[in-house]
Amino acid sequence: MSNPTLQPPSTTTDPYQWIKIQHNPNDTLTRNLEDPHTSPSSDPTLPISVLTKDITINNSKKTWLRLFLPKKATVSNQNNKLLPLIVFFHGSGFIVTSAASTRFHDFCVEMAETVEAVVASVDYRLAPEHRLPAAYDDAMEGLSLIRSSEDEWLTKHVDYSKCFIMGNSAGATIAYHAGLRVVENVKDLEPLKIQGLILRQPFFGGTQRTESEVRLENNPHFPLCVSDLLWKLALPIGVNRDHEYSNITVGNDVGEKFEKIKDQGWKVLVSMNGGDPLVDRSKELVKLMEEKGVEVVMDFQEDGFHGVEFSEASKAKNFIELVNGFVSSFSS
Template sequence: MSGQPPPPPITDPFEYLQIVLNPDGTLTRNFNRFTCVPPNPNPNADDVDHPPQPPPTPVISKDVPINPLNNTWARIFLPRQALLDSSSLPLIVFFHGGGFILLSADMDVFHNYCSNLAHTIPAVVVSVDYRLAPEHRLPAAYDECVEALHWIKTSQDEWLRNYADFSQCFLMGSSAGGNIAYHVGLRAAGLVRELEPLKIKGLVLHQPFFGGVQRSGSELRLINDPVLPPIVSDVMWDLSLPKGVDRDHEYCNPTAHGGSKELEKLKSLGWKVLINGCDGDPLVDRQMELMKLMEGKGVQVVGNFRDGGFHGEEDFDPSKAHAMHMVLKDFIISANSID
């Protein structure tokens, strides 16, 4: 025991999230809460002839536009080694978290996470930046991330064309991004021919963000969680769901009303699903309920749940992220062994 008292419960979620809801329905956000970092697009940008400069980074990156009208874009991460041996690598399409209302793909927390992910697997990672709610409520994020898949399949970007194996594609997201990966996956299951030559092999839902009207056991147990208490989740859902619906809407609660019929398509396509979570996350019961629903529909699901932890821990602890990436590496190998 450290002897330190627990932090006081969060009573003002708007103050905690550092947001202000304006009369016109838009949000004022604190853009200084996280640092945005530029990509490192030039393979030789940090190759210098004299010390004490750092060695070349193992992963290079660049930003590319998807839909300029909506200002959507992606950051592509490529292991530097692929340039040397012309590797054909699995393609991971990544969706960032932030409760649908915060953050962007160029923030250091996601840049570092995706860079380490690309290096560990190794894989080509496309991190999609989508528009945020409440200015663009759901299903806007789903629509734009499906659009990103269509953009990838037709892109003439040399990194994608030369190094990404389109027959080994995985949709992955953390928190709200995990929710996006799930719903985009359901849509993509009905667009198999339209998305060719992209061939999705599986979904990776990392601490996916789901909810419901009735509190789950873990939400009640962690009602005063210092990271993501239900009072904060409620505000995120209020600002991101379509107006006039509650948290049992399918976007928020995929287990309501017996679940989506699209899950049967995942089964027929042979896609595998990895759900990653921990019992220190108030959302863990929601994640386990989704896993049971998928298992009941005959979907191949791998659950990776550990004791302790907290929501978003892997975003800030590189050792925890590396352990999760090793689980993902095994998952990708197993998914690619099934045709």
């Protein structure tokens, strides 16, 4: 990976207008973007393929998760067929949208149906009102809740030995950091057993630009100035992008954690697109993990941009099929 030292992005794009936010003096955001939400529905008499409901994680933090249960599982359960569990974290730069956002709700519905899995989509606290590591902490609290929950959708339908931590964009970054924490003491999550990480276009950063960031500086789907602003709003005040919360090369024990991932036998799926400014950082993650012996499945598509699966149905379908193959590769 090349590391050219550059001036700030030269784009004329206003990142605040691009995201449709206002940053207030008290370090809160006024969020003006259109973000349609979908309510959960657990009525089995409705013509839906996947049932959904919300479960509180932490009342005081207003965190919760949305469960997605394929309706056919309620029938096949008579044969004691248990389903893998995918714990999903949505993207949007740590600062906007939620697990109820229609784009993520619909994505999880399709994934639950295609993969035949129970999906738990975690709604975590947003920055800058709750700067990192708040979202990383919420991820762990969500996993802990799932481990101990008595909810029958989990206890009756989930194979706790087949759990996957997944996310897209900033959600993939959350999934990555959750994995690094979990692997330090996997017994804390028993009976949940993590089998792998699924990282779709993970959002990593650093003060040194990569070749893909330079090449795609003014990319209309994810301009570099927007990436810089997201990290400014998400990271603790006073630190830069060369912090362990954003830069995968920072931290003395990262290599040791990758070795623990290898020792646990986890597999890691990293999916990326050539038109995404973040692609080089994903490639670097693959390289660092493989150097430590982690089994990595790399999905690289030359075409496509950041978040393409949320605007092109065929890309979403192809990626979910990839997830299906990855999850199915693990024996019961």
